[in-house]
Amino acid sequence: MEKSEFRVLIKHYFLRKKTITETKEKLDKYYGDSAPSISMVKKWFTEFRCGRTSTSDAERSGRPKEVITPEIVDKIHEMILDDRRMKVRELAHAVGISTERVHHILHEYLYMRKLSARWVPRLLNSTISAIV
Incomplete structure (x- = not known):
């Protein structure tokens, strides 16, 4: 039952x-x-x-299904452009989401990776390697 x-x-x-x-x-x-x-x-x-008449489950607030919003992506992008040496933990704390989601945003939405302790766009990786 x-x-x-x-x-x-x-x-x-x-x-x-x-x-x-x-x-x-x-x-x-x-x-x-x-x-x-x-x-x-x-x-x-x-x-x-206490006066409840319904036997069905009540609505729950909970956390949102998706934490990746355009506003959060833009905020992370601005923070990275201000300081390319920013740590993922610092970004996560500033934005209020998990480090896993910050990694996902950096790699999948902003197409960035860590190179020599700096976040750089993936497209620049080959040109930077050629210069150095």
């Missing part, structure tokens, strides 16, 4: 004025190991006492 179906049963027992232990005993009797824990039954009884 799914979580939402158990919630409906818990709500049913709540509306019938059953106690938490009576509800847990009934669920264990009919559903055995698949029944929700006593703490989950307590949680939902508390939710229903």
Whole structure:
């Protein structure tokens, strides 16, 4: 049985004025190991006492699906142009995203790589090598 179906049963027992232990005993009797824990039954009884009527999951804020936005890419690009010796950790801290995402932006969006402790565009790598 799914979580939402158990919630409906818990709500049913709540509306019938059953106690938490009576509800847990009934669920264990009919559903055995698949029944929700006593703490989950307590949680939902508390939710229903506070006035909640829905048994479905509430919306969650969470983090956004994508942290790579044009604004962040532009900000990283400006920071790199100001100081080509900037560390990935410093960029990540300044922008507020993970170092993995900063690496991804630098390599896949800005086409840069680290050369002699400096970030340089990939297209310049062959010309710099020829000059040096």
